[in-house]
Amino acid sequence: MKFPQVLLSIGLLLSACHSADAQDANANTKSPVPANAILSPQQVREDVELAHEAFSRVHPGYTRYATELEMDQAWDAIIRKAEANGGMPLERFYLAAELALTQIRCDHTKAELPKSLRDARKGKPLYLPLLWTLVEGRGLIAKAHGEVPVNYGDEIIAIDGRALSEITSEVAPYVPVDGYTQWSRNAGISQSREFMGGAVDHFGALLWEVPAVASVIVRNAEGVDREVQMARISFVEWSAMGDAKQANFKDSVTFERLSDQTAYLRVDTFVNYREPVKPRKILQPIFKTIRDEGYTKLILDLRNNGGGSADAQYELLANLIDRPFKPIREMRAQTLDLDGIRPYLWTWDKRALNPNPFGFSKNDDGTFALRSFVSSDLRRVKPAKYAFTGELIALTSTTNSSGSTNMIAWLTEMERVTTIGEKTGGSAEGPTAGLQFTLTLPNSGVKMRLPFFHVLNNISKFEHGLGLSPDIRAPMTVADFRAGLDPALEKAKTHKALPKR
Numbered sequence: 024m025k026f027p028q029v030l031l032s033i034g035l036l037l038s039a040c041h042s043a044d045a046q047d048a049n050a051n052t053k054s055p056v057p058a059n060a061i062l063s064p065q066q067v068r069e070d071v072e073l074a075h076e077a078f079s080r081v082h083p084g085y086t087r088y089a090t091e092l093e094m095d096q097a098w099d100a101i102i103r104k105a106e107a108n109g110g111m112p113l114e115r116f117y118l119a120a121e122l123a124l125t126q127i128r129c130d131h132t133k134a135e136l137p138k139s140l141r142d143a144r145k146g147k148p149l150y151l152p153l154l155w156t157l158v159e160g161r162g163l164i165a166k167a168h169g170e171v172p173v174n175y176g177d178e179i180i181a182i183d184g185r186a187l188s189e190i191t192s193e194v195a196p197y198v199p200v201d202g203y204t205q206w207s208r209n210a211g212i213s214q215s216r217e218f219m220g221g222a223v224d225h226f227g228a229l230l231w232e233v234p235a236v237a238s239v240i241v242r243n244a245e246g247v248d249r250e251v252q253m254a255r256i257s258f259v260e261w262s263a264m265g266d267a268k269q270a271n272f273k274d275s276v277t278f279e280r281l282s283d284q285t286a287y288l289r290v291d292t293f294v295n296y297r298e299p300v301k302p303r304k305i306l307q308p309i310f311k312t313i314r315d316e317g318y319t320k321l322i323l324d325l326r327n328n329g330g331g332s333a334d335a336q337y338e339l340l341a342n343l344i345d346r347p348f349k350p351i352r353e354m355r356a357q358t359l360d361l362d363g364i365r366p367y368l369w370t371w372d373k374r375a376l377n378p379n380p381f382g383f384s385k386n387d388d389g390t391f392a393l394r395s396f397v398s399s400d401l402r403r404v405k406p407a408k409y410a411f412t413g414e415l416i417a418l419t420s421t422t423n424s425s426g427s428t429n430m431i432a433w434l435t436e437m438e439r440v441t442t443i444g445e446k447t448g449g450s451a452e453g454p455t456a457g458l459q460f461t462l463t464l465p466n467s468g469v470k471m472r473l474p475f476f477h478v479l480n481n482i483s484k485f486e487h488g489l490g491l492s493p494d495i496r497a498p499m500t501v502a503d504f505r506a507g508l509d510p511a512l513e514k515a516k517t518h519k520a521l522p523k524r
Contacts, residue, residue: 055468058143060113066466067105067116071098074120074471077364077462078127083357083390083477084455088128088202088488097123114140114229116467118197124471125199128488129455130207130424130448133199133217137468148235148255149228150220154264155179157209158504162187164241168264171253173241176505180248181240182223183233193230194222200448201424202488207448210422216270220261244505272335273300278309281322281516286313289324290339293331293426302338303407310342310409319413322515323434326418326444330426333400340433341407343415349403350433352481354393354457359383368473369461375475393476400457412439416515419444419493425454428490432482435491441518444511445498447490453478 056062062070075098079085085094101119105111111119121134136144152168162179179187191212198211198218211222218225227233237255242248275291288309295302313321323343330336340350359378361368368376383391395401417431419442428449434440457476464471486492495518497511 055137055139056113056466058113058139060139061110062105062113062116062467063110064102064106067111068102070116070464070466070469071101071120073364073367073464074098074123074462077367077473078124078132078471080358080364081361081460081473081475082127082129082132082455083355083474084129084132085127085357087455087477089126094123094126097126113137113467117469118226118229120464120467120469120471121197125196128200128202129474130199130201131454131456131459131472131474133472135461135470135472136219137470139468144219144228144258146257146259148257149233150224150256150258150261151182151237151239152253152256152261152264153179154214156213156504157191158499159501160188161501162191162213163501163504166264168256168260172251174243177241177243178501179239180242183238190223190227194226197226198222201450201454201490204421204424204446204448204488204490206446207421207424207490214265216262219258224261270294271298272302272331273298273305275328276305276309278312280316280318284318285320285322285516286316286318287322287324287512289327291327293328293335293339293430295332295335302335306338306342307407307409310407310411313411314409318411320416320520321411321413322416322418322512324418324512325423325427325431326420326511327422328427328430329422329424330429330449333426336426336430337404338407340430341404342410343434344404344406344410344437345412347403347405348433348436349401349481350429351401351453351478353479354398354401355386355477355479356383356391356393356475357477359391364462367463367465369463370458370475372458375458375460390477414520415440416518417442418511418515419447419491420511421445421448423447423490424449425456429453429478429480431491432480432485436482439520441495441520442491442493443495443497443515443518444493445496446492449490451480451482451485451489451491452487453480 117134124132124134152171153164154166155162155164164173164177167173181187182190195208195212198208200207211218213221215221235255237253239251239253240248241251272292272295277289279287281287359380361376365376382394382397384394386392417434417440419431428447432451455474455477457478460473460475462471462473495514497514503510
């Protein structure tokens with residue numbers, strides 16, 4: 024989840040009582056099917072029809088980019104395939120469900136492995152012992168596990184006899200993106216905790232046979248290829264290669280002094296619900312230092328930030344604005360009627376399963392706008408005590424999505440802000456996010472993330488289906504990566520602000 028986690032916080036929106044079927048999403052599901060189960064055509068039909076009904080009725084972006092006919096065809100294709108083959112293996116159903124959801128083109132809309140498949144993967148050596156990233160379409164190694172004989176910047180050419188380009192093309196359709204920001208898939212393909220290791224490892228283990236020892240062809244900077252045999256590792260071992268602390272806001276904030284006039288602030292996530300803190304305690308001392316030491320230029324680095332919680336997001340915004348600003352213009356729901364699908368839904372605030380119509384106003388198009396007095400996410404943000412009002416440069420990347428793209432979009436409403444870096448993912452107009460339901464399909468146990476709101480940002484312009492394009496392009500190149508250079512940061516350090524027209 025990458026956008027406001029704390030939402031629907033006062034009782035006016037939600038019914039005080041729950042209906043009898045508004046219980047845990049697992050209450051009306053059957054016992055988990057084995058990981059090697061074959062779902063019958065009837066089981067597949069029942070699960071698909073439930074998903075079709077839930078998403079077409081509830082998802083606020085269901086036909087934002089796809090037509091209703093296209094979505095009908097995506098759901099029907101799963102049923103037809105199961106009927107043609109006399110059933111469908113559980114893992115194939117999961118893949119088919121994920122593929123249907125990606126047609127909605129919403130980064131928050133995805134399927135999760137059913138418990139039996141998740142349990143079956145535990146401890147198994149399914150993951151390459153590498154952290155790698157796609158740069159200019161090439162897979163470059165950033166870190167290796169243990170004594171694997173590869174170097175930083177080596178390029179992955181092939182895995183188990185298949186070209187990396189072929190592998191990434193096969194898994195890419197399973198990675199959801201917002202709108203038409205297909206370039207933002209790159210991070211999810213190589214490294215992702217959302218997909219347990221990245222799409223190559225996560226989906227690859229379901230799409231083809233994965234040997235315990237991988238044969239990987241790597242190419243060094245001089246263009247010399249060699250074949251390396253490397254034992255695959257478990258997800259726990261793979262996760263330990265990264266910096267788990269940066270998964271929480273309290274551990275993801277870095278402040279540096281770059282010169283007498285320039286300060287640098289990096290925020291790698293807004294997630295503040297796993298180990299919550301008061302964001303002001305983290306940010307106020309930093310901005311007091313910036314004020315006290317007289318910095319006139321601040322470089323804000325959000326390039327590793329996918330989004331997170333509204334409280335951290337809004338506190339950062341308050342420290343960067345020079346006048347009150349309302350970030351979100353409207354939060355729009357498609358329906359308030361959850362009858363029939365409620366037994367299969369779960370959310371962190373179960374009162375949301377019975378939304379009170381008093382908390383909404385009805386729009387002309389039949390949707391429902393959350394009233395401003397109901398949610399703090401619709402409030403006007405005031406400048407903080409030590410808010411920075413000088414030249415602000417925001418660094419952008421293809422990793423930006425949802426909450427971080429929103430933040431950058433809000434900042435670009437100020438003339439003193441310059442963006443430098445790469446095109447972002449997400450939606451500058453506003454994502455389908457906010458409150459998130461989990462839909463559990465009763466026969467397969469597959470869980471699907473189902474957003475409830477379309478968040479409309481309070482910005483003056485945006486490109487339909489896109490995130491943000493930076494004022495100054497500074498993409499990472501293979502040569503820069505191998506040399507340990509940061510082209511966006513270097514351009515930000517030397518940038519001289521010019522009046523915007």
